[in-house]
Amino acid sequence: MLSGVVIERLCIAGVGLIGGSLALALRAAGAVGEVVGTGRRSEPLERALALGVLDRYELEPARAAEGADVVLLGVPLGAMRPVLAALRPGLGEGTVITDVGSAKGCVVADAEAVFGALPARFVPAHPIAGTEKSGVEAAFPTLFRGRRVILTPDRHTDGEALATVRGLWSAAGAEVVEMGVTAHDRMLAGTSHLPHLLAFGLVDMLARSPDHDEIFQYAAGGFRDFTRIASSDPVMWRDVCLGNREALLAALAAYREDLERLTAMVAAADGDALEAVFRNAKRTRDRHLHIFEK
Amino acid sequence: MLSGVVIERLCIAGVGLIGGSLALALRAAGAVGEVVGTGRRSEPLERALALGVLDRYELEPARAAEGADVVLLGVPLGAMRPVLAALRPGLGEGTVITDVGSAKGCVVADAEAVFGALPARFVPAHPIAGTEKSGVEAAFPTLFRGRRVILTPDRHTDGEALATVRGLWSAAGAEVVEMGVTAHDRMLAGTSHLPHLLAFGLVDMLARSPDHDEIFQYAAGGFRDFTRIASSDPVMWRDVCLGNREALLAALAAYREDLERLTAMVAAADGDALEAVFRNAKRTRDRHLHIFEK
Ligand SMILES: NC(=O)c1ccc[n+]([C@@H]2O[C@H](COP(=O)([O-])OP(=O)(O)OC[C@H]3O[C@@H](n4cnc5c(N)ncnc54)[C@H](OP(=O)(O)O)[C@@H]3O)[C@@H](O)[C@H]2O)c1
Numbered sequence: 001m002l003s004g005v006v007i008e009r010l011c012i013a014g015v016g017l018i019g020g021s022l023a024l025a026l027r028a029a030g031a032v033g034e035v036v037g038t039g040r041r042s043e044p045l046e047r048a049l050a051l052g053v054l055d056r057y058e059l060e061p062a063r064a065a066e067g068a069d070v071v072l073l074g075v076p077l078g079a080m081r082p083v084l085a086a087l088r089p090g091l092g093e094g095t096v097i098t099d100v101g102s103a104k105g106c107v108v109a110d111a112e113a114v115f116g117a118l119p120a121r122f123v124p125a126h127p128i129a130g131t132e133k134s135g136v137e138a139a140f141p142t143l144f145r146g147r148r149v150i151l152t153p154d155r156h157t158d159g160e161a162l163a164t165v166r167g168l169w170s171a172a173g174a175e176v177v178e179m180g181v182t183a184h185d186r187m188l189a190g191t192s193h194l195p196h197l198l199a200f201g202l203v204d205m206l207a208r209s210p211d212h213d214e215i216f217q218y219a220a221g222g223f224r225d226f227t228r229i230a231s232s233d234p235v236m237w238r239d240v241c242l243g244n245r246e247a248l249l250a251a252l253a254a255y256r257e258d259l260e261r262l263t264a265m266v267a268a269a270d271g272d273a274l275e276a277v278f279r280n281a282k283r284t285r286d287r288h289l290h291i292f293e294k
Numbered sequence: 295m296l297s298g299v300v301i302e303r304l305c306i307a308g309v310g311l312i313g314g315s316l317a318l319a320l321r322a323a324g325a326v327g328e329v330v331g332t333g334r335r336s337e338p339l340e341r342a343l344a345l346g347v348l349d350r351y352e353l354e355p356a357r358a359a360e361g362a363d364v365v366l367l368g369v370p371l372g373a374m375r376p377v378l379a380a381l382r383p384g385l386g387e388g389t390v391i392t393d394v395g396s397a398k399g400c401v402v403a404d405a406e407a408v409f410g411a412l413p414a415r416f417v418p419a420h421p422i423a424g425t426e427k428s429g430v431e432a433a434f435p436t437l438f439r440g441r442r443v444i445l446t447p448d449r450h451t452d453g454e455a456l457a458t459v460r461g462l463w464s465a466a467g468a469e470v471v472e473m474g475v476t477a478h479d480r481m482l483a484g485t486s487h488l489p490h491l492l493a494f495g496l497v498d499m500l501a502r503s504p505d506h507d508e509i510f511q512y513a514a515g516g517f518r519d520f521t522r523i524a525s526s527d528p529v530m531w532r533d534v535c536l537g538n539r540e541a542l543l544a545a546l547a548a549y550r551e552d553l554e555r556l557t558a559m560v561a562a563a564d565g566d567a568l569e570a571v572f573r574n575a576k577r578t579r580d581r582h583l584h585i586f587e588k
């Protein structure tokens with residue numbers, strides 16, 4: 001889809017924070033005709049109707065997909081495969097399929113399991129935007145504005161399908177980039193999946209400490225920000241850890257080794273070594289601040 | 295100092311973010327007469343004068359302390375001992391001494407090294423407030439408003455000195471609590487010192503990765519917040535790690551053990567166990583959110 005071109009009918013399977021925000025963004029941009037939702041229960045879909053996110057919904061995925069130009073998968077990674085299988089009978093010849101999953105290798109594997117191979121009209125995508133909230137009530141139309149969206153097409157990907165998915169995210173205000181599946185999964189393991197595991201782990205550890213009731217009373221802004229991502233959805237993050245297991249294990253191994261080195265520095269009271277690590281971290285983060293804050 | 299009573303002359307050794315913010319807060323509250331600064335070089339003290347933080351400064355610590363009702367140590371933990379020794383000749387019989395160090399056991403040890411024992415008029419203190427910025431330019435008068443300040447007096451602490459330090463922080467808008475040195479150092483190791491080490495460590499690790507230039511391009515808001523504390527001052531945090539070494543090593547040991555468990559769960563693709571940890575963390579953090587956000 002080039003700018004100005006409109007998706008006549010968009011089907012969203014999994015109308016939560018991400019799927020709902022995309023629908024709102026596309027509506028605001030006048031880039032979509034009808035938005036049809038589907039999900040496993042009617043209650044949140046009714047709320048999505050009331051919020052103006054959807055025009056209608058169908059509980060039967062294949063019926064929701066019928067006649068859609070684009071079908072977007074907005075479910076947690078663990079639900080991609082069954083939902084894709086349930087959508088399949090409703091997909092037309094030319095239907096473009098895309099997703100928003102936080103890991104890409106597992107989504108490609110799911111598509112392969114359902115279709116035998118990644119369909120040429122399936123464009124895997126991952127918007128680098130979100131909040132620790134979830135559900136359609138948390139959706140808002142500017143979530144993707146100025147954010148990056150990573151597409152991971154392969155050499156069989158259909159050019160028109162790719163252009164449609166690019167256009168869709170551009171219309172939502174995002175900057176679209178392309179990358180290989182492996183590079184995506186390795187980078188995101190480091191900048192997103194590992195930090196989530198570390199933050200969940202720290203809060204869980206403190207919650208199990210003997211003075212757990214008191215300890216949070218003395219936490220400050222640093223702790224609040226460090227642990228914000230530990231308020232994220234447990235199911236979504238369980239699925240990310242499982243879906244990006246290999247890359248996450250590699251990141252975990254490297255981090256645990258570093259933590260062993262840091263522990264040795266503290267044990268040896270090696271102030272120079274600690275200061276050098278802290279200085280490198282601060283310099284690096286300060287240099288990249290403009291990226292996160294744009 | 296009870297509310298309404300004014301500190302005639304306050305001496306601040308180390309006029310940075312914390313010392314400077316306290317001076318501004320006390321001035322705004324009309325709770326201080328003259329504020330005299332001291333430090334290791336004149337340049338930042340001149341800036342503190344220009345910013346209205348100080349009335350005057352003396353490069354010689356003992357001269358700055360002369361005639362002060364309260365002497366406040368605002369230097370990094372590693373500088374507490376030499377600065378205290380340098381201030382000593384200027385301290386009067388009734389001078390109240392206090393500090394703002396992020397760990398308390400090492401400050402008590404510094405005072406013991408300089409005076410033989412913790413003076414009855416030395417009230418160790420730690421404001422649970424700060425930012426990742428440092429220097430007097432970053433100081434602002436509302437930094438402590440609604441925040442907690444922990445005092446760690448012992449059974450020899452002079453009642454009047456304690457009341458003065460309580461009054462000083464109350465005037466700055468803080469809520470004052472008392473606690474034992476060991477409890478303070480253990481709790482803060484968990485909620486502040488360990489998270490700082492984890493965040494510094496993560497950014498340092500990513501900075502050393504082969505795709506370090508690219509990797510930060512794909513970091514989102516979760517990463518920005520998780521690593522905000524990795525933009526903190528390397529010297530201050532080196533000193534905290536050394537100053538609270540024992541408690542930090544205990545927290546590190548517990549955390550590394552948990553990370554081993556989490557790694558095993560990911561390796562075994564044990565989704566139920568991961569989800570249980572994430573759920574406990576989310577529940578705990580959400581329950582305590584009102585504390586961090588007040
Ligand atoms: N949140 C982020 O920061 C973020 C960022 C980038 C990408 N992502 C990715 O975006 C996707 C959705 O995340 P989100 O934050 O939008 O989550 P969300 O707000 O919880 O929405 C998830 C949606 O999927 C539905 N769903 C859940 N489990 C299902 C199942 N087993 N079968 C069918 N439908 C199911 C939910 O329906 P119910 O209402 O019935 O539960 C809901 O509509 C995930 O793949 C995630 O990895 C998230």
Ligand SMILES: NC(=O)c1ccc[n+]([C@@H]2O[C@H](COP(=O)([O-])OP(=O)(O)OC[C@H]3O[C@@H](n4cnc5c(N)ncnc54)[C@H](OP(=O)(O)O)[C@@H]3O)[C@@H](O)[C@H]2O)c1
Pocket residue numbers: 307308309310311312313333334335338368369370371373377394395396397420421422423424425426427428429430527530534
């Ligand atoms: N920042 C926080 O979040 C926070 C929170 C609670 C408690 N604290 C504690 O507050 C204290 C100060 O932290 P801050 O954030 O205010 O730091 P800061 O802004 O860097 O200020 C430190 C001050 O100490 C001076 N100083 C540094 N090294 C010195 C030395 N060797 N001899 C004499 N003076 C020296 C600095 O002078 P120059 O200008 O010459 O360097 C500066 O005036 C530390 O003990 C820290 O643990 C910090």
